[in-house]
Amino acid sequence: MPSKIKNQKSKISPDPYWRVMREQYYNVLHLYQQFAAKHPVMLFDIQEQRVYAYPYAPFAADLSEKSQRSLARDYAAAGKAGEMVVFIRDNVARKLNSYSVPIQFPKSEIRNPKS
Numbered sequence: 001m002p003s004k005i006k007n008q009k010s011k012i013s014p015d016p017y018w019r020v021m022r023e024q025y026y027n028v029l030h031l032y033q034q035f036a037a038k039h040p041v042m043l044f045d046i047q048e049q050r051v052y053a054y055p056y057a058p059f060a061a062d063l064s065e066k067s068q069r070s071l072a073r074d075y076a077a078a079g080k081a082g083e084m085v086v087f088i089r090d091n092v093a094r095k096l097n098s099y100s101v102p103i104q105f106p107k108s109e110i111r112n113p114k115s
Helices: 016-034 056-061 065-081
Strands: 041-045 050-054 083-090 095-102
Touching: 016 041, 016 050, 016 083, 016 095, 041 056, 050 056, 056 065, 065 083, 065 095
Parallel strands: 041 083
Antiparallel strands: 041 050, 083 095
């Protein structure tokens, strides 16, 4: 009996927040570079259309325990890979997505890590 999974088309929709990340990359990078020595966690707020740079500990303290563990892993891996952790916040949809993106590569080389 053939697997139904093979016959179904993928229902995974593109990540709309990845598009926002790509559009805001240079704005986020510009602010990151101002605080690079402190290795901030970056946040772009969609409704405010503003970029923020936060120290790791205070930012992590505002997250759930599960999200703190995830951020700790992502932040450590990003540091080793020469990347920054960027959160995209959508208050209307109540979403907070995180991405690890290069600090020095041009936007054309940023790829969706979930693809």
